[in-house]
Amino acid sequence: MKQALVKLLPKNAILALKSKIDGVDMMMIRLFSKNGFLASFYYTFFSRQFYREHKAVLDGRLAYERSLALIGHTCILLRRNIHRLEKGLIMQPRRDVFADGYIFETVECYNAAINSTELCSDEKKWATDVLTRYFEVVGHNSKIDKARAIFSPRSPVGSETLSVPYAYKELPDCPVDFDQLLTLFKRRRSVRWYQNKPVDIADIRKAVNAASLAPSACNRQPFEFHVVNDSDKATDIANCAMGTVGFSDNLPCIIAIVGNLNAYPAERDRHIIYIDASLASMQLMLALETLGLSTCSINWPDVEQREKMLNTKLKLKYHERVVMLLAVGYADKDGGIPFSQKKSDSLLVKEVK
Numbered sequence: 453m454k455q456a457l458v459k460l461l462p463k464n465a466i467l468a469l470k471s472k473i474d475g476v477d478m479m480m481i482r483l484f485s486k487n488g489f490l491a492s493f494y495y496t497f498f499s500r501q502f503y504r505e506h507k508a509v510l511d512g513r514l515a516y517e518r519s520l521a522l523i524g525h526t527c528i529l530l531r532r533n534i535h536r537l538e539k540g541l542i543m544q545p546r547r548d549v550f551a552d553g554y555i556f557e558t559v560e561c562y563n564a565a566i567n568s569t570e571l572c573s574d575e576k577k578w579a580t581d582v583l584t585r586y587f588e589v590v591g592h593n594s595k596i597d598k599a600r601a602i603f604s605p606r607s608p609v610g611s612e613t614l615s616v617p618y619a620y621k622e623l624p625d626c627p628v629d630f631d632q633l634l635t636l637f638k639r640r641r642s643v644r645w646y647q648n649k650p651v652d653i654a655d656i657r658k659a660v661n662a663a664s665l666a667p668s669a670c671n672r673q674p675f676e677f678h679v680v681n682d683s684d685k686a687t688d689i690a691n692c693a694m695g696t697v698g699f700s701d702n703l704p705c706i707i708a709i710v711g712n713l714n715a716y717p718a719e720r721d722r723h724i725i726y727i728d729a730s731l732a733s734m735q736l737m738l739a740l741e742t743l744g745l746s747t748c749s750i751n752w753p754d755v756e757q758r759e760k761m762l763n764t765k766l767k768l769k770y771h772e773r774v775v776m777l778l779a780v781g782y783a784d785k786d787g788g789i790p791f792s793q794k795k796s797d798s799l800l801v802k803e804v805k
């Protein structure tokens with residue numbers, strides 16, 4: 453209908469019509485933004501902009517529920533609860549009895565996870581070591597004793613070093629000074645022009661392992677990096693976004709950073725995929741930079757048609773949401789870099805007294 457009108461009407465009429473529609477929309481926004489109920493009414497009856505997010509969040513909650521029974525390469529409940537146990541272990545002062553509210557479900561989940569042939573060995577070892585340490589130090593009550601009775605630790609093959617909390621002083625010294633870090637930050641610029649040279653997947657994997665050290669809420673790390681390391685396919689993926697006009701056909705590699713809403717049993721955490729994935733992506737860009745690889749973040753718009761296109765190409769589930777795309781490659785040394793003046797502390801810092 454919209455496309456037919458665009459073809460039929462003269463340009464002036466289209467502009468006049470668009471301005472009328474925008475005017476009506478603004479009147480409605482003034483009215484419906486007055487309170488939460490009206491806003492929900494607007495987004496139910498006049499705009500479908502949020503409905504895919506609503507469905508994705510519900511699908512994610514369902515997938516979370518399913519993941520408790522079907523343990524895959526990683527187990528979200530185990531990751532979260534083992535992390536909570538670690539926080540209990542380092543508490544100052546540490547309580548004699550802690551985690552009794554969730555220790556039984558954790559051990560039940562652990563027993564299922566340790567038998568899974570799919571769950572990765574690092575996660576098995578971490579869970580085994582932390583639970584073993586927990587039961588060594590925790591006191592007694594009926595809930596804890598019930599969990600202790602069903603805990604059957606199994607040591608996965610792996611390093612002898614225990615994957616348990618340790619003292620701050622055991623961290624490695626920091627070999628990077630402020631100026632060196634600043635230079636790395638200055639070197640990382642959004643690069644849009646690349647040499648026609650393939651990217652070594654081993655370098656991407658190495659950088660992803662560094663990126664994976666980024667903080668994430670409850671250590672869930674609810675994201676994956678979908679690497680399209682073929683220049684024709686990378687162009688095809690980049691064209692699904694809106695911000696790549698003019699340079700999409702020179703990209704040697706694209707990484708789609710995808711957040712998974714199956715990490716959360718409740719809506720309140722639905723935004724965390726974007727935070728966690730972005731923190732890791734920043735580390736990924738810097739890590740790639742140290743390997744001689746340049747990057748450019750590419751905005752992923754929340755547009756239904758584009759989402760459908762990309763989800764089909766990447767075979768994503770509804771609750772897997774693209775956070776951003778990242779172009780990766782060896783920079784064309786003569787390619788331009790926009791100056792892009794940054795804001796400084798005088799604009800960015802608000803001292804709260």
Ligand SMILES: Cc1cc2nc3c(=O)[nH]c(=O)nc-3n(C[C@H](O)[C@H](O)[C@H](O)COP(=O)(O)O)c2cc1C
Nearest residue numbers: 640641642644694695696748749750751752776792
């Ligand atoms: C979330 C995000 C989305 C972006 N989307 C695009 C994009 O679609 N196309 C593009 O050319 N650059 C994109 N950029 C790059 C920005 O334009 C760039 O980061 C900004 O201008 C600052 O430049 P710098 O990265 O070189 O410091 C994006 C950056 C971010 C963080």
